[in-house]
Structure formats: C-alpha cells, structure tokens
Amino acid sequence: MSAAPGKTALKPAIGTRSFDLLSLTCALVLALHTPHLPVPLSGALALILGWRWWQRRQRSARAPGWLKIPLLLLLTLAVIAQYGSVFGRAPGTALAVGLLILKLLETETERDVRVGVGFACFTLMDALLFDQGLVSTIVVVLGLLPALATLRAMQPAQLSTSLARTLLPAVALSAAALPLALLGFLLVPRLSSPLWGAPAADQARSGLSDSMSPGEFTELLTDDRPAMRVSFDAAPPPPDQRYFRAYVMWDYDGRSWRYDKHQAAGQPAPVEVAGSVGYRISLQPGHQRILPTLDVPLTAPPGAVLLRDREVLADKPVNDPLTYHLTSALRYRLQPALDARTQRLGLRLPANFNPRTLALAAQWRRHYGKDDAAIVQAALNLFHDGGFSYTLAPPPLGRDAVDDFLFDTRAGFCEHYASAFTVLMRAAGVPARVVTGYQGGYWNTLGNYLLVRNSDAHAWSEVWLDGRGWVRVDPTGAVRPQRVTLGAAAAAGDQLGWYRRDWLQVVRNPWDIVNRWWDQGVIGFDALRQHGLLTPFGIADADTQTLAVLLALGSLLFIAIGLAWALWQRRPRDPLRASLHRLEGKLARQGIVRRTGEGPRHYLSRAARALPAQREQISLLMRSYLQLRYAHHEPPPEPLRDFQRAVRNFRVRNVVK
Numbered sequence: 001m002s003a004a005p006g007k008t009a010l011k012p013a014i015g016t017r018s019f020d021l022l023s024l025t026c027a028l029v030l031a032l033h034t035p036h037l038p039v040p041l042s043g044a045l046a047l048i049l050g051w052r053w054w055q056r057r058q059r060s061a062r063a064p065g066w067l068k069i070p071l072l073l074l075l076t077l078a079v080i081a082q083y084g085s086v087f088g089r090a091p092g093t094a095l096a097v098g099l100l101i102l103k104l105l106e107t108e109t110e111r112d113v114r115v116g117v118g119f120a121c122f123t124l125m126d127a128l129l130f131d132q133g134l135v136s137t138i139v140v141v142l143g144l145l146p147a148l149a150t151l152r153a154m155q156p157a158q159l160s161t162s163l164a165r166t167l168l169p170a171v172a173l174s175a176a177a178l179p180l181a182l183l184g185f186l187l188v189p190r191l192s193s194p195l196w197g198a199p200a201a202d203q204a205r206s207g208l209s210d211s212m213s214p215g216e217f218t219e220l221l222t223d224d225r226p227a228m229r230v231s232f233d234a235a236p237p238p239p240d241q242r243y244f245r246a247y248v249m250w251d252y253d254g255r256s257w258r259y260d261k262h263q264a265a266g267q268p269a270p271v272e273v274a275g276s277v278g279y280r281i282s283l284q285p286g287h288q289r290i291l292p293t294l295d296v297p298l299t300a301p302p303g304a305v306l307l308r309d310r311e312v313l314a315d316k317p318v319n320d321p322l323t324y325h326l327t328s329a330l331r332y333r334l335q336p337a338l339d340a341r342t343q344r345l346g347l348r349l350p351a352n353f354n355p356r357t358l359a360l361a362a363q364w365r366r367h368y369g370k371d372d373a374a375i376v377q378a379a380l381n382l383f384h385d386g387g388f389s390y391t392l393a394p395p396p397l398g399r400d401a402v403d404d405f406l407f408d409t410r411a412g413f414c415e416h417y418a419s420a421f422t423v424l425m426r427a428a429g430v431p432a433r434v435v436t437g438y439q440g441g442y443w444n445t446l447g448n449y450l451l452v453r454n455s456d457a458h459a460w461s462e463v464w465l466d467g468r469g470w471v472r473v474d475p476t477g478a479v480r481p482q483r484v485t486l487g488a489a490a491a492a493g494d495q496l497g498w499y500r501r502d503w504l505q506v507v508r509n510p511w512d513i514v515n516r517w518w519d520q521g522v523i524g525f526d527a528l529r530q531h532g533l534l535t536p537f538g539i540a541d542a543d544t545q546t547l548a549v550l551l552a553l554g555s556l557l558f559i560a561i562g563l564a565w566a567l568w569q570r571r572p573r574d575p576l577r578a579s580l581h582r583l584e585g586k587l588a589r590q591g592i593v594r595r596t597g598e599g600p601r602h603y604l605s606r607a608a609r610a611l612p613a614q615r616e617q618i619s620l621l622m623r624s625y626l627q628l629r630y631a632h633h634e635p636p637p638e639p640l641r642d643f644q645r646a647v648r649n650f651r652v653r654n655v656v657k
Helices: 016-036 039-058 065-083 089-106 110-129 134-153 163-187 340-347 355-368 372-385 401-409 414-427 475-479 488-500 502-523 527-531 544-568 575-588 600-610 612-630 637-649
Strands: 226-232 243-249 271-283 304-306 312-314 322-334 432-439 442-444 449-453 457-465 469-473
Touching (some): 039 089, 089 110, 134 502, 226 502, 372 457, 401 414, 457 475, 575 600, 575 637, 612 637
Antiparallel strands (some): 271 322, 457 469
C-alpha cells in the first residue's frame, strides 16, 4: 500500500535480534562506566535499560513521549546535582551514558539503531579517558563486538543463528582491522598533551598526600595497585634500605602533620656520601608533583628540582606515567650541622596537647641527660616492650591523639608510630620530623625490577643527632620487624594473608610484567618516542612529513593485500545457484526431487510440507534465497555467506510420504 499524499511512509520496525544486540551493547557500555558513575545513577539507568528491553519484547513500540521528557530532565538535574555542571570529563561521561540509555527508549527504526550504535562506540571510547590499562582496553574492544553485530543483523536476509555465531563475523572484522590500527598507532602524529587536558582533581588517583593524620593511611594501605616500578643499575639494595622518600613534614597541629612547600624551598641540605646506587623509576600517575626517590637522592632528574630536605619536586603534576633516572646515597650523613632556625622547627609542638606524652619525654631527658641517642633507644624500647601491636584497623583517637595511642589503645600502623615517636623526640628536646613515602616492595625475579604498590606506603621519622646529622628511625620496625624486612602484606598478618599466598604470587609476577610492557610500550608511546621510532633504520628524527608518507604507503599496502586476497579467492560463477543446487541434492536423497519447470518457491514449499519438523527452517531458506536472488542485482557478500553456511549445516529428517 502506498502512503497517502503529503505523508511520509513509516519505516518498518527493526527485528528482535537487532534490538537485543543493541541492548547488549548499551549494557556493556553501562557496566564499563559504572566504576566512575554515581551508584544511584548507575542503578537507575540499569533499571531503565532492563525495563525497555522487557517492554520491547512485549510489543514493538517506542516508549511513550510523556515518559522520555521527564527522564531527560531528571538525568540532567542528577548530573548537575552530583558534579555542579554538565561540562568536564566526569559529568560529560555521566550525561553521555544516560543519553545513550534514554535513546534506547525511542529506538524502533534502522536509523535509530545506527545512531545508537555510533553513540555507543563513542561512549565506549570515552572509558579510556579514565583508564588506559590493558584490561580496560580489552573490555572496550569486546564492547565493540555486539555493536558491529548489531549493524550486521540489520542487513537483508539474515538467518536466525545463535548469539555466538552472530558475534563471530564481528570478531573476524576486528581481527582484520588490527594491522591497520597498529599502523595508525605507530604513525599518526602524536600530540604533546591529551586533547581532554588534565584529569579533574576529584578523579585523581589515590596516593601519597602532603598531609598525614593517624588513621588516614588505611585506604592507601589496602590499595593493591602499582605505584611505581624500580630497576637498579647494579644489585638492588637489601629490603631494610628500600625507603623511598616523598614528603618531609615539619608542621604539627596536635592532630595532623603537614608538608610546607615554602619551608621546603631552598638549597638542598648538604650530604656526605659513603655509597650510592643508580636506578630508574617508572612512576604511575598520582597527580602530585613530588617524585618518590630512594633515600636520599643526590640529584634531580630533568624537569624537576631538589628541595631543601632532599625531596624531588617535578615542574608539573604527574598526570601520565613518568620514567626518570636518579642516583641516591644509601650510606650518608645528611646535614651534619644544624642551624638555629631548623632546630626550632624540629622542636616545635602545639601548646596544650598530649600532657602525658610531654611528661614521659621530660622524664627521659632528666634520666639520660644530653645523650640524645639513648632517648631515641628508650622510645624504641617502649614500642617493642610496651604491649604495642600493628593493625590496619586501630581504635579511634581523641583530642590528645598521641596520649591516647601511647597510654590507652597501643594499636596502630606506621602513621601512629611515626607521629607518636616524633612528638616524643621533640618533647624530649631532640629535633625530629616525619617522612612519608614507600618502603619495601616485591622483587619481580622474571622482570628483574622492584614492584612498589600503593599498599607499600609508609611513614617514618628522622631525628637529628650531633655528629651524625639526620638519621632515619623507623619506629614501626620496633613493633613489627616484618614490615621492614618482608613488606606491608607480611606486617598485616592475617589481615592480608591472602596477599602472600604462593599461587597468587605465581600469577601476579608475570601479570605485572605484562602490565609493565603495556605501560611502557603503549601508554608511554609519546611524541618523543615516535620521533625516534625509525632510529634503527638510520633515521634519527621521524618528523611529521616522514610519518605521513609512511602512513600513506602502509595504507596502500594494506589495500593492495586486501585486493589481492579478494581476487585470489575462487568462487563459483553463480555461488547462490550452487548453494541451491546443493540443497536440492540433500532433499533429493530423501525422495523430494525438483520437478521439471518447478520454480524454487513451489519446490521449497513442497519440501516444507513434506518435512513438517523442519518447515520453519526450509521456509527461512526459501525466503533468504528469494531475497538474495531477486532483491539485489548481485547478492550481498555477508548474507550470501550466511545462506551458504545454512545450506551446508542443513540436515534432512522425518520425511512424510
């Protein structure tokens, strides 16, 4: 029937398989973005997706208009309420995912599906703005498979097959695209910085902070993600010397220790070196400027400066993986002479805090006189023999936090011990400060490097002793020596016992090598490395023009290979007729012979009546053949291959005579 004058004919609704595949694509997009979406929004979008899929199964119709407009307004308001704006990486992603799910409410035509697939692919790529790791990239690629299968399912004369068979051509297309994708990855000119700019502060990766309050390290100490990987020019230092310096904190307000960037500025404190080691650190992005270094660094890498207390400060925040080479002293005397200003800073304490701690420190000073080293040992003996325990779930502390810890709870981890020890030293007249960074790590024997995770974050103290300068003292080691010799997981005991199981180490060791290769070879492939890509071939600097020429030549080569493969394939003169002849042969062996002058429609209809158990299958083959034969000048390749496969898999049974 033709459309009435002045009206546009309605396009036919899409099939169930196309809609199901598009729904699966949207579900994968939502699942991929769920970790960085608000939980209520993720749950609401999942409910809308599930309801729309159920509603479409009941009847082919768009969701009512009165429902879509309020949902769109609610989505926009929810994003603004959560993020304060719809602009930016996180709010923009939340809005895009929500719009994709809402688009499904009005999807009924081929145009709707094509728009939905394109938008879904864009939103899948958006996930790489948050995480470009190997696992995330693989998940994004897998998310493209149902999107490609959706487009293919809309082609004419598609046979109904299982979901696995539907996805197989998408896998083949993705595999065929890999060489061209690799060529583009290597040769498309790189930008010096990402198009989207630096990540927002609220999305910063958890890591060391410029402040420390007892109890706030808990989240970091249970974070198993890599913080950095360290390769040494020679033999690695023993475990008790694997201290990586980050922040040196002087200011204490009775509760928290803080890093003062103004205090840190200035000429580096002098150091007398007795032995040094060279090493290379591959640091994961932490969005901080402080670069962890083996204690104590002698120089700063390019793009960074060495501060007064031997911290290394980068020129800009580390928002991308960074590799730098350093030399550090393992045996040293740091700042052998102490000026009056620094001494005052090292003894400063807030007034009217921790009276019992002050009294104990004064008692030690009276007892040991001017022997500062004896006071240090007295504090370590207190931690070792005073009934203290190491735990990642310590009791809360009150206003006088150090008093509560030393005399009441006596349970905590490195923050508690470093803070309490430093306060004791200052109260006893021994200059002291808190240092935070990393300690320990896992030696990867396969990759020959030290893997330092966020869970290896640590805090210790430095005290100034006459004739020795600043001396590192780790009070946590007095309570739990395993924290220094075996690492954070061993110190946690039963709380992280799973961490050191042999079978888990067998898996973690090689897997981290794969992640390291991905970080260095893929994520770390920047403009500088691209320019040196052709160095082995005698080209010192591959400029943009050279890369463009190589990209064009490589693309032409792939086109030529594809054309040669297409021409090399041997096909029958009429492959569609050959497939029908094959089907006729299978039916003829069961007595269903095509009569002279009988057309394919009448013949296959008669075969369907003779095989009632396979009536639907034969009817589908008939419709596919007629569609391919008479609806096109030449049968489309994909539907033709499907028809050939269906004929090949067809088996005759239960002939009715």
